[in-house]
Amino acid sequence: MAIAIQPYGADLIPAVKAFNQRLAAGGGVAPEFHFPENNIPHWLPQLEGRRIHQEYYLAVDGNCVRGGFILKYQDFFLHGKPQPLVYYHLPVSEGIINKAYAGVGVHMLRSALKLQPMLFALGMGGFDRPLPQMLKAMGWSLCAVPFYFRVNHPAKFLREVAPLRETKSRRLLAALAAVTGVGWAGIKLTNSLRTSSSERGLFVEQVEGFTERDDDLWKQCREHYILIADRACTTLNLLYPRSKNFLCIKVSRASRFIGWAVLLDTQMRDNKYFGNMRLGSIVDCLALPENALAVMQAAMQFLEQRGVDLIISNQSHHAWGGALKSSGFLETRSNFIFGASKPLAELLSPFQNNQNQVFLNRGDGDGPVNL
Amino acid sequence: MNSPLFERVRGIAADILGVGPSQIMPQSSSENIETWDSVHHLNLILAFEQEFGVQLEPEEIDQMNNVERIIRILEQKLNHHG
Numbered sequence: 001m002a003i004a005i006q007p008y009g010a011d012l013i014p015a016v017k018a019f020n021q022r023l024a025a026g027g028g029v030a031p032e033f034h035f036p037e038n039n040i041p042h043w044l045p046q047l048e049g050r051r052i053h054q055e056y057y058l059a060v061d062g063n064c065v066r067g068g069f070i071l072k073y074q075d076f077f078l079h080g081k082p083q084p085l086v087y088y089h090l091p092v093s094e095g096i097i098n099k100a101y102a103g104v105g106v107h108m109l110r111s112a113l114k115l116q117p118m119l120f121a122l123g124m125g126g127f128d129r130p131l132p133q134m135l136k137a138m139g140w141s142l143c144a145v146p147f148y149f150r151v152n153h154p155a156k157f158l159r160e161v162a163p164l165r166e167t168k169s170r171r172l173l174a175a176l177a178a179v180t181g182v183g184w185a186g187i188k189l190t191n192s193l194r195t196s197s198s199e200r201g202l203f204v205e206q207v208e209g210f211t212e213r214d215d216d217l218w219k220q221c222r223e224h225y226i227l228i229a230d231r232a233c234t235t236l237n238l239l240y241p242r243s244k245n246f247l248c249i250k251v252s253r254a255s256r257f258i259g260w261a262v263l264l265d266t267q268m269r270d271n272k273y274f275g276n277m278r279l280g281s282i283v284d285c286l287a288l289p290e291n292a293l294a295v296m297q298a299a300m301q302f303l304e305q306r307g308v309d310l311i312i313s314n315q316s317h318h319a320w321g322g323a324l325k326s327s328g329f330l331e332t333r334s335n336f337i338f339g340a341s342k343p344l345a346e347l348l349s350p351f352q353n354n355q356n357q358v359f360l361n362r363g364d365g366d367g368p369v370n371l
Numbered sequence: 372m373n374s375p376l377f378e379r380v381r382g383i384a385a386d387i388l389g390v391g392p393s394q395i396m397p398q399s400s401s402e403n404i405e406t407w408d409s410v411h412h413l414n415l416i417l418a419f420e421q422e423f424g425v426q427l428e429p430e431e432i433d434q435m436n437n438v439e440r441i442i443r444i445l446e447q448k449l450n451h452h453g
Contacts, residue, residue: 099436106412106432
């Protein structure tokens with residue numbers, strides 16, 4: 001029977017559960033890659049009058065589900081003008097565990113492109129993963145969104161961070177560096193040499209959310225980035241609801257509001273990358289490019305004062321990457337990949353030259369689960 | 372099956388899947404050729420589209436998981452093209 005792509009109706013919930021069970025049994029597919037077992041999205045459901053929302057689609061083979069993907073609809077601004085785009089994410093196919101279904105991934109991607117040609121993908125776990133390879137083969141333009149980190153507590157970092165725990169010899173060296181203080185001294189020296197002195201006269205306040213008064217800044221900023229997702233207050237309050245653990249800060253200079261950041265302070269527990277560190281994340285932010293440094297320094301100091309061990313951020317725009325580097329952050333290999341479909345890449349042309357003028361960060365990804 | 376179409380499909384499939392042409396038989400499929408995964412499946416589809424000047428529909432793509440079906444779908448497409 002031919003496989004058909006169709007919206008996820010409630011009648012297919014049992015088939016999705018069976019699909020997830022097959023994924024789990026067949027190849028130990030991690031639960032975060034299982035397809036949602038509710039047809040109404042928990043995050044950003046489609047509601048009347050709401051522009052930003054998600055839709056679920058399934059690859060259905062008779063009574064069986066063989067795959068699924070999510071489309072997140074969101075308004076962007078491209079060269080200062082509104083441009084709706086669609087984010088293709090969580091494509092899961094039975095092909096992962098049963099090669100008889102190797103074609104389902106391509107079928108889903110081509111169907112999504114037919115539905116919404118202005119498609120992009122973000123995250124994906126690195127260029128070597130199947131999805132980015134498929135996108136590349138289909139002529140999409142891809143680039144990594146640079147990853148930055150700053151170590152606040154070197155001893156804990158040396159004990160906990162995954163790349164240093166991968167081999168016995170690395171574990172031993174890291175443990176030695178942590179115990180003797182050699183690693184601590186090295187990281188502290190690196191931080192101090194790389195950090196610009198903080199700007200005086202900045203005022204930072206923690207807020208509960210965003211209001212219409214903040215939209216003036218958004219209207220100013222959207223002209224300054226080639227591509228940026230809608231960051232009006234109504235959208236921000238949906239993306240970063242008060243009920244979650246987001247920490248919102250606003251930054252002012254001489255009583256003038258110049259930018260904001262959304263942060264997370266998370267105690268990790270046996271995390272595969274971060275061990276048991278207390279992790280600070282700069283999830284999202286906004287300011288004019290010339291004020292990026294002030295906002296990043298404010299965000300960094302806010303998280304430092306809370307006692308995080310490590311601060312991380314992904315930022316595509318060169319001004320924000322530069323601001324992080326000037327704040328003592330180091331850049332390392334990024335697995336957070338941005339892919340633009342052919343029609344979108346044409347609007348960003350020349351893509352290779354313009355990719356670092358696109359404004360993307362973790363806030364543009366697939367929501368609270370992976371922040 | 373010794374049609375010219377089969378020979379062209381065999382050559383393309385062998386090249387993309389990194390196997391000898393003799394390993395590509397009508398019954399060859401994603402289930403019995405180790406390298407035939409989702410990424411190689413896409414590369415096969417793109418190569419057939421380019422070689423034969425056809426556009427494969429999403430619904431046809433996941434049916435093309437063995438050589439016999441690939442030949443059948445391409446034959447239909449090429450006949451339809453005239």
